[in-house]
Amino acid sequence: MTGEAIAFYLLAAVVTAFALGCVLASNIVRMALCLLGTLGGVALLYFLMAANFLGAIQLIVYAGGTLIVIVFGVMLTSRAYGTKLRVRPLEMIGAAVVTLALLAGLTAILVRTAGPVVSPSTPDFGVAQIGTELLSTYLVPFEVISVLLLAVMIGAAYLVQPEKK
Amino acid sequence: MSPQEIADILKTQFGDALTAVVAEGSHPHVTIAAERWHEAAVFLRDDPRLQMNMLRCVSGLDLHPEPWIEVVYDLISMQPGGQQGLWVNQSTIAVRVRVPRDGGHVASVADVWPAADWHEREAADLFGVIFDGHPDPRRILLPDDWIGHPLRKDYVFPTEYDGIPCAVTAES
């Protein structure tokens, strides 16, 4: 077992533990913190796979950005904090069904795919290549996402503007 | 305007309600019956001749052993129009309202001069005068659970407060 494998399994265990904590915690701020653990762990996994850019972006966008917005929102909506969230049995069954289906699907894909899925990333595959790819091969999805983000921004601006009498 | 003139104006307006006038000395004042005090306060503030626009001070005054407590209102009329833009002291007068020591009621003038709000609370706190119609009749300086009104002359100092012993040797 190489050091990399050990690190992977350790990280995987940590990520899983945090994910479980996120689902099972009853306090909403702790959920958010567990989410931080999960997202950070995934970022570390990316770093482990030498996908530095992806790791850093994961940290910036999810751990540093989205999560703070979530925590901010939680703190703003005072009704939510302090209250305990409980899962009802019916919800639990539904969640279990969906989760099991997802697990089955993922396992099926894993079993069917033989051998390593990704070739080891070449050391010179860096930010520049990602940029080039985004603006050449994947230009259309890139622009579509830009339009979507623009729409979101306009929507946000519309929502916060004061009502006119 | 001299205190005597003010007293005259008040006399014509309120007649017998003006029970005493001291127009000379270092603290000229008039005494007004408690039941007409609020009316008089509005008059003092709004009458174009008087325009008592500032309530400087409200003091309680215990007349022990007489059975009275007086509430002293010090009023001043300040108007613009002096040299170099200075405001001028038009007139100064003190108004006294005499109430019984026990359960004396005075109409609150906090709606006439907002400054009276805290002053009246203080007088109520320290003298036990009840101000009717006060917007916020809580104690102001003393704790809410304090017993008695310390500035009364017959006030007995407590030996303890909330379990804290008070070693009082004053009141000789």
Add this chain to the structure above:
Amino acid sequence: MANFTVEDALRSRWSASAKPRAVRTFAVLGIVLAVAALGLGYLASSAPGAGYWLAVLGTALAGVAAMTCLGAAFVIQFSRLVGTWLFRLAFLIFVGGLVGIALLAWVPALLYEQVDAAVADHYGAGATGVLTVADLEAVGWALPTDSIEVRRQGAVGWAPPTDSIDGRGKAVVGSAHPTASFLAYALWPLQFRLTRDILALVGVVGFVSLLAMFTIWWERKVAGRMQSRLGPMRVGGWHGWAQSMADGIKLLQKEDIYLEGADRPLFKLAPYIAFMPALALFLALPFSAAWICRDLDIGLLFILALAGIGVLGVIVAGWASNNKWSLLGAMREACQMISYEIPLGFALLVPVMTTGTLRLTAIGELQAGGFHTWLAFQSPFTLAAAVLFFTATLAACKRAPFDLPEAESELVAGVYTEYSGFRWSLFFFAEYAEMFAVGALAAILFFGAWYSPLPANWGAAWLHGPLWQRALYGILFNGPLWLIFKGFFFLFVQIWLRWTLPRIRLDQVMYACVQVMLPLSMLVLLGATFWALLVPHGSMLAVVANLACTALGVGAVLAIIGIVFYGYSNRRQLVGTLAIEHWPGS
């Protein structure tokens, strides 16, 4: 008790009889234990089998105990003397640490080169392998006085080489020396990357700790001077240099308080969430081209990401404290951070776009050619980006005038209200580490990184010379000292602003960000884009802009020097004599 003095108070701790009694007790105990140790030692020399080991163990234990007791007796008897000497010793260690940062940090680099050279020697250039101690012993040891080529220009750090070793000359093989075998044992671990990483981590942690301690003391001194007082003067003797250490010890001893009703796990965790990213971002922060823990190709993004996570610790701290002031502070922190990350990012994009890379070492090395090649002076837009970046980092570091999360006159102490002791100090370690980090980042991105204002190629000849020449090169032209100096300069500016400016109100902070800095940074980014597109390198306009911006920079530096000089030479007049000549004399 008419003449009761502080001395008396100190002395009275040891009542007249307690001290000699303690000394006597410890001394007698120590002598008895020492005799016992001797006896046991004698036993050990003769006893066979298991008894031997018991006697040896007994000897060791009794010896240690005897030494402790005798030592205690000595310390108590000569407590004053010992205290003085301990202070002197601590001062020496302190100065040694500073000197070590400045100079001794070169030694590991030289050692690495030595080991790498030995590896190359043994296995041939370009090959890799593991040497045994015996191999190293055979290589011998000598200071590399010449002919070691560095991997990269200016590589004088303790970083592990990231690419293969090639083109390396041989180390001069010295004659076999009795110490060679010891050295070989010491050098042997250095050929593994793990060892070097651990050493680097120790270096980073040590640097951050020393940095925070030094900066806190420095800030107090600067604040004192700005306020016409002296600042810390007592602890340690010389200008209260040990104040931070004393504070640290005090903080460690303090009770770890948490409120009834606080979310205890989160409350305990929050300082670490705040501190760890601040520490971790030093992993990607280059102190020079080679003096870097991990030279990431996305170094800039990595630092930005970690700076963003640290905020979460502060927010969680405010939330978990179960204090409304803390909660308000946390909310302020959250909205301030989210808002200011955007202009910060835009300002960062300008140097990234100009250089075309996110690798901090690469950005730094582009600015080797002297003052006028620094990125900030390339065009008006880069200069504006530098100013925007610095302003945004003030907000990101919660420094005045953006110190709203802890606004002591409004929110008591903001998010830190309920913290005490060590956890509280962790927040400040994080804050000062981040302050230095953003200062260093500003230097790397805009102000010539680890290069001096002189063009680095002036000293190219010294790069391959003997040790002293290389050291001089590192001091004069290119080296971690320059980056540390620049980082501290920006840190000083932050301190300066803090003790000068009032605090901005929350709505004004948001206004300044959304209505002023955001459009401005977008404009700057746009301008920089068009500048890069339309103004070719070396064209008339580019040269003029470069020169004008450089002149501006030189002017600013000269102005600062001039103001400092004026203030220093007129300090009496500026303060006024009355502050000094009191009446009646006291």
Add this chain to the structure above:
Amino acid sequence: MEDKVVHGQPDLLTDFDRQRVAADDLRTEELLINMGPQHPSTHGVLRLMLRTDGELVLEAIPHIGYLHRCAEKIGENVTPVQFVPYTDRLDYLAGMNNNHGYSLAIEKLCGLEVPERARYIRVLMCELNRIASHLVSFGCYGLDMGAFTPFLYAFREREYILDLFEATCGQRLTYNYLSIGGVTQDLPGGFADKLAHFLDYFEPKIDEYNNLLSYNYIFVKRTAGVGVVSAADALAYGLTGPCLRASGVKWDLRRCVPYEIYDRFEFDIPIGIAGGAIGVPREVVVGDSWSRYFVRMQEMKQSVRILRQALQQLPAGEFRAKVPAALKVPAGEVYLEVEGARGQLGYLIVGDGKKTPRRVKIRGPSFCNLSIATHVCRRVLIADVAAILGSIDVVMGEVDR
């Protein structure tokens, strides 16, 4: 809408608020926060209950009395001479002014004549103490706004004034110097030179501090237009001193109802001026926090003027009138106000021929000035509460007495 009477806050906030009320699902809960009695910017032991909506203060209710020391009750139980040291502890930043008011009231009641030199010494001390008090106010206001350094500068200058006081009467905070019938002892030798030296040094410093803090962009933005008190409100709430003058009412007892010898000096009464005038930033509104603060800065200059003149006119002679050892408070009453550092300090003294007065009522200017806090701290941000309180400049010793 009654609440539309906004004090100092830009309309933005009220719009914001109204919209929030309209969108009920976005409405956040109100927060009840205790500001004080241990809070850095409540200047002592003032306690404010803040009802806030996030950072927006909907209501601020002061709770006072934490420093109540029964000063008035003590006044009824000790002789006037014995009570003078107690007055020091009312407004402990301007003890001389407190002594002055009480001494004047007692002298008026007892018909005592004060020697000329003593009167000048009194004016010297009162104006010096006014400067010292305003310096503290200036420094602490900077502190409230997050500027730490002016505080130290202010205390550096104040230190010298305290040195002068120490040389004069041996005390640095509670002086017991202006006593009934004059002052307790004559000025020490060399006082005039030292004071003149200080005035020469201090006067340009005021401009320096104006440049440092008063005209600082951030400071102006924080204080201008915040906590506006109209002249009518100021009069109705009984505001006096710099707070009243900042609202544009040119009223100063030293000029309008001259007491002591203030009619012999030439000085101006600074008042709040709307923004745009020379030396007043554009954002300033009459009666806002900046005006209150700036009136104090200008008053220091006027005090320096008075001090210069008083020093020039200072006559030789007795420093104290003959006061009978067993001074009896005659039957009668007096209400006398002096212009203290924070406003009009009034004493109502009722005597009935005994050694001790029947009633001593103290009208603390801070008490009245503070009572407007609830009225002003409405729909402002939490940071503005600090700005408003600091500009009102209360001393809790005087509020609670």
